[in-house]
Amino acid sequence: MNKREAIFPAARHALYDAHGYSAAIRSGDLLFVSGQVGSRDDGSPEPDYAAQVERAFQNLKAVLDAAGATLDDVVDVTSFHTDPERQFEPFMAVKNRHFNTKPYPNWTAVGVNWLAGFDFEIKVIARIPATH
Numbered sequence: 001m002n003k004r005e006a007i008f009p010a011a012r013h014a015l016y017d018a019h020g021y022s023a024a025i026r027s028g029d030l031l032f033v034s035g036q037v038g039s040r041d042d043g044s045p046e047p048d049y050a051a052q053v054e055r056a057f058q059n060l061k062a063v064l065d066a067a068g069a070t071l072d073d074v075v076d077v078t079s080f081h082t083d084p085e086r087q088f089e090p091f092m093a094v095k096n097r098h099f100n101t102k103p104y105p106n107w108t109a110v111g112v113n114w115l116a117g118f119d120f121e122i123k124v125i126a127r128i129p130a131t132h
Contacts (some may be wrong), residue, residue: 007031009062014043023063029128031067035080035121036060045118049087053094053120060122061098069126071098076125077107084111087119 006022015037016023024033036059038045038052046052064070077099081087099105105124115121 003027007063007067009059009066011041011062014041015039018043024067026067026128029130031064031069031073031126031128033060033063033124033126035123036063037115037118037121039118049119050090050094052118053091056120056122057094057098060124064124064126067126067128068131069128072101073126073129074099074105074124075127077105078123079107079109080112080115080121080123081109082112082115082119084109091120 005026007024007026008016009023021034023036024031026032036056038055039059040046040055046055061071064073079091079095081091
């Protein structure tokens with residue numbers, strides 16, 4: 001039986017400690033990444049929506065990197081949006097820059113009414129390459 005292992009990026013942001021959760025959990029060759037938001041290092045939200053989404057992707061990439069994975073290793077994506085109809089176009093512009101190679105991971109988008117002061121969150125499951 002594989003034990004779970006907590007993964008944190010090198011530049012650990014304040015929200016992990018403030019809310020008591022791990023950035024990701026590795027179990028075998030699977031990586032379950034907690035929802036990443038567009039937070040600055042102090043945990044505050046990036047005010048511009050597109051910049052917040054971009055920062056969330058950068059935070060996600062940092063967590064994946066800490067586990068030896070990349071966006072190419074992501075198999076499942078769930079994104080959370082506080083105003084999906086208004087946010088869809090700017091979100092897709094950022095998403096399409098980061099997930100730009102077929103086959104794309106599967107994706108579920110969910111409209112929510114609260115994300116602790118944020119407007120976007122992304123969580124993923126990735127398979128960690130065997131070389132790591």
